Amino acid sequence: MTTTVFPPAASRLCGLQDQFARALVDPEPPREGGAGIGQLVAQPGFAVYRNTVLKGCIDALQANYPAVTRLVGEEWLRAAAAEFVRTHLPASPMLLEYGAQLVSFLAQFAPAAELPYLPDVARLDRFWTEAHGSRDETPIEPGQVTALAPQELARITLRPHASARWQWFEQQPIFTIWSHNRDLGGDVEADIEWRGEGALLVRPNDSVQAIALGRAEVAFLDACAAGRNLADAAQAALAHEATADLTQLIARLLSAGAFGRIGIDRS
């Protein structure tokens, strides 16, 4: 662990809190008797605070990353989380949001090297959390788009729903692995096809929905998120998959509740 360097303490209370906060996560806190932090750390009760802080953080990470936990087991996850906590204390009391950096942490974490899919599974757990607590927004109904005249259609923009999170995973069937370890139950079949896969998580109403996406669908959503009109987004989709059925692609995303607002591209 790197030692945090704080500015000089402005008061006695401030100085104590610097020492106390450091001793909470320091693997070997100062134990000398006498005055100050050493006198506190030497008491059996100090461990209560160390344990409570660590447990609170680990419990939150376990709750926020259920598919990762199921893949690696509770013991492994809690050991990895304990390592994570030492360098990544929560930045706010909103523990529902804690652990955004776990994705990049797992990508660098040596014991996870044999599980190359783990960081991206963590990313989908994270997407679920974000979708679950995002701003409420009424999704665009398919009928709102099909009612438009053909000449208008090309110029509209579809803004992704406030809760929508999506990504293309080039190397691995992340969505399949994640969904089997999240709520569908059962283990991933041994004959799972090892290919790239996309995922969309969105909460159009009161529950988070997850669907697998093709490369063209991900490209389409990326273009929509960048504010490009429907004609341009369609081109982006076709650039990735020349044979994509655009009508079906748009209908599928609309029925998933992937969009929150229709606009007009006036450029």
Add this chain to the structure above:
Amino acid sequence: MSFARSHLSAGLGLKPQHFDAARACRAVGLWFEVHPENYMVEGGPRLAWLEAVRAQHPLSLHGVAMSLAADDEPDTAHLARFKRLVERFEPVLVSEHLAWSTWRGAYHPDLLPFPRTAEALVRISANVGRAQDVLKRRIAIENPSHYLRFNEHEFGEIEFLNELVRRTGCGLLLDVNNVYVSARNLGYDPIAYLDAFPAEQVEEIHVAGHSADPKWGDALLIDSHDAPVAPAVWALYEHLLARIGPRPTLIERDDNVPEFTQLLAERERAQGTLGALARRAA
């Protein structure tokens, strides 16, 4: 729907797994308490659930993270989020802890102790005042559980709380389990503590379960909220109420959470004590 505080009797901590049962329950005088930090989201089902429970029962917001005892101002963004919840859910009670948890941008999920000095009193009074100004209401401050002896204390806890009330106009939340746990850990008389506590400032009472430290046993009790309220804590509660009269009382349970009906049965004990006192007064 708005609820008067005078109608509150015994309440329960509300857990997500109990939302439906809580909403449907019609026990007389039942109210619920939540940690607002768990509802600081922009939208989604959590807020909708709380809204639905709130439509049926009075609600209390019991903050665990204002970090009022940190030698720093309370986080502005946190206070703003707290305020939005107060405005939306119109809680009948709002409370916080005499503790710190956020320090230099890092949140430590616990209620951390501090030496009760004149310096700390000035800082905490300013912080409580700031919180009340932002929330535009009086808040009740809870006595924490203690596990450490500080050589630096300049005030006794009750003396410190009295001074905090005098300087800020805040109310107090008296956690009887915390008194029991602290008295056992630090070696003082819980009855003497309760008898000296300023009765008129007590807006709410907490009772909860505790556990023995795995290493030190009964020599170190932990305020774990993972078990039913201990008989000794019920006895202290009844002793307190005999002196100060009925107050809104919450059964706290945060770990090993049982079925809702079990919590409701535990609540009956507090409800019975409160009811008997009310009948005697009538």
